[in-house]
């Protein structure tokens with residue numbers, strides 16, 4: 001066993017954010033460094049998974065004070081020492097290289113595996129991205145690969161960019177493109193910033209126009225930053241079915257006339273309910289890529 005301890009449990013995202021703030025506040029008051037907290041969406045659970053990593057067994061009164069501050073005294077969490085192994089590299093081993101069309105995506109632990117003739121993307125997901133999403137990412141990459149031959153979009157929005165992988169794939173295929181990569185999770189945006197550098201991508205500030213990728217932390221399209229950037233010729237949104245349905249109006253509005261939309265993160269069984277609000281708004285369906293139980297849909301705004 002190592003000295004690292006992990007406190008984890010499921011929470012609503014608002015509660016997770018509150019917990020993060022309380023953690024910092026209480027640590028600050030005690031003149032201590034706040035332990036690392038991360039939280040991520042889960043596929044089959046409306047609650048987010050929260051993990052707090054302590055460099056040593058946490059003091060009981062510290063944990064109690066944080067939970068009391070966040071009104072989470074009744075929270076059903078677990079607190080255990082982390083097994084003594086390099087858990088970051090362990091988790092990255094799970095991220096086997098993904099080959100999709102012309103793209104080859106691998107973690108830094110596989111950097112020697114870069115493939116000749118492919119568009120290589122080195123993506124260390126770290127705290128962004130989560131797990132179990134390979135199929136949806138691969139499906140979106142296949143769609144981008146298929147679009148690459150007939151499309152030359154001037155602008156792209158990658159909504160829910162996670163590690164930045166789809167935005168980077170877009171930039172490699174269409175280097176002149178103006179791109180916005182957004183995520184509700186600030187950690188995803190930090191990770192994307194690193195991945196732009198690692199992959200020699202081109203960044204830019206929001207609203208400066210021109211080619212390059214600007215980064216925005218926002219829930220859906222709810223940020224003033226989008227006003228000067230809309231509309232987009234290509235939008236990719238690999239999130240979950242529920243936010244895709246909720247965002248149908250905003251996403252459709254943000255799409256250029258003749259623009260292309262790639263929706264993913266939905267299960268095959270959710271196809272109808274996700275498509276409907278988009279078809280109702282006049283988009284036409286161009287195709288679907290199925291990967292296991294996951295689906296990516298391509299639509300166009302006529």
Ligand code: SAH
Pocket residue numbers: 041128129133136137140159160161162163164165166182183184185188218219220238239240243
């Ligand atoms: N685009 C990446 C990551 C997909 S994971 C890929 O294809 O691999 C989904 C990402 O969407 C997560 O990073 C999550 O934080 C983000 N997300 C979920 N709901 C969102 C919303 N309403 N607005 C913006 N981002 C959202």
